[in-house]
Amino acid sequence: MLEASDKTAERLRDNWQSVTGEIFEACHAAGREAGEVQIVGVSKYVGPELAWQLGQAGCEILAENRPQLLWDKAEYFAQQAVEMDSPLASDTHSGREGTSIPQWHLIGHLQRNKLRRTLPLISLLHSLDSPRLAEAISADGESQNTKHCVLLEVNVTQDASKTGMAIEAVRRLLDRADELPGLEIRGLMAMSSLQASPEGARREFEQVRELRDQLQREYAGHVNLPELSMGMSGDFREAIAAGATLVRIGTKLWQGIL
Numbered sequence: 001m002l003e004a005s006d007k008t009a010e011r012l013r014d015n016w017q018s019v020t021g022e023i024f025e026a027c028h029a030a031g032r033e034a035g036e037v038q039i040v041g042v043s044k045y046v047g048p049e050l051a052w053q054l055g056q057a058g059c060e061i062l063a064e065n066r067p068q069l070l071w072d073k074a075e076y077f078a079q080q081a082v083e084m085d086s087p088l089a090s091d092t093h094s095g096r097e098g099t100s101i102p103q104w105h106l107i108g109h110l111q112r113n114k115l116r117r118t119l120p121l122i123s124l125l126h127s128l129d130s131p132r133l134a135e136a137i138s139a140d141g142e143s144q145n146t147k148h149c150v151l152l153e154v155n156v157t158q159d160a161s162k163t164g165m166a167i168e169a170v171r172r173l174l175d176r177a178d179e180l181p182g183l184e185i186r187g188l189m190a191m192s193s194l195q196a197s198p199e200g201a202r203r204e205f206e207q208v209r210e211l212r213d214q215l216q217r218e219y220a221g222h223v224n225l226p227e228l229s230m231g232m233s234g235d236f237r238e239a240i241a242a243g244a245t246l247v248r249i250g251t252k253l254w255q256g257i258l
């Protein structure tokens with residue numbers, strides 16, 4: 001794997017420019033405002049130094065799919081922050097451009113024995129995938145006097161090879177949302193099927209959006225579901241056309257580096 005250098009920093013600034021440009025165009029094509037879609041930079045392919053450089057290039061939200069790798073990078077970021085005496089992510093108003101510390105999201109499975117250490121490091125969990133995990137996260141939130149923000153990972157195509165909850169399981173969880181005070185359910189996360197064509201991916205993403213709209217009506221007053229995390233390097237255009245608010249981009253940001 002390539003080492004971080006001035007060259008990689010420059011390449012990442014270019015990549016960031018071109019990805020934000022493409023997202024902007026996808027929003028325009030879908031008749032949406034660019035500000036409605038946030039880019040989550042997926043850093044699982046690289047080490048902490050390169051992830052840090054992506055943050056310096058302008059990416060404000062980074063994500064990992066494994067808790068352990070997130071811990072390592074978050075620790076490195078905290079050290080960098082101390083060295084730079086730079087504002088922390090929670091302190092967004094004092095940041096000179098390019099020097100604020102990105103937030104972390106977790107986009108892969110969170111084991112219950114890892115949540116204590118992971119939750120303080122992240123601002124959003126995209127991949128809540130079971131009622132037991134929901135209970136454990138809510139209990140942690142209650143004990144800390146806070147609410148942990150999560151998305152429910154849903155498998156709308158009932159594809160056995162895909163992760164995520166079936167629609168009935170999502171409903172059963174939302175039925176109990178009032179009993180989970182340490183949890184703030186913010187929306188849904190989904191992946192398209194591996195073998196899906198662009199049209200197929202778009203249909204799947206539209207199913208997710210329709211499900212969200214329907215759940216929002218059914219559970220109005222109990223939960224707010226503004227966020228839709230869908231779309232990766234290969235299908236973000238289809239996801240944005242279908243209403244994504246968070247796109248999880250990995251490969252495309254690391255072009256020329258991996």
Ligand SMILES: *Cc1c(COP(=O)(O)O)cnc(C)c1O
Pocket residue numbers: 042044065107108232233234248249250251252
């Ligand atoms: C790796 C990963 C991504 C990014 O995928 P790319 O195709 O590299 O953009 C998005 N979401 C999840 C859950 C991932 O694990």
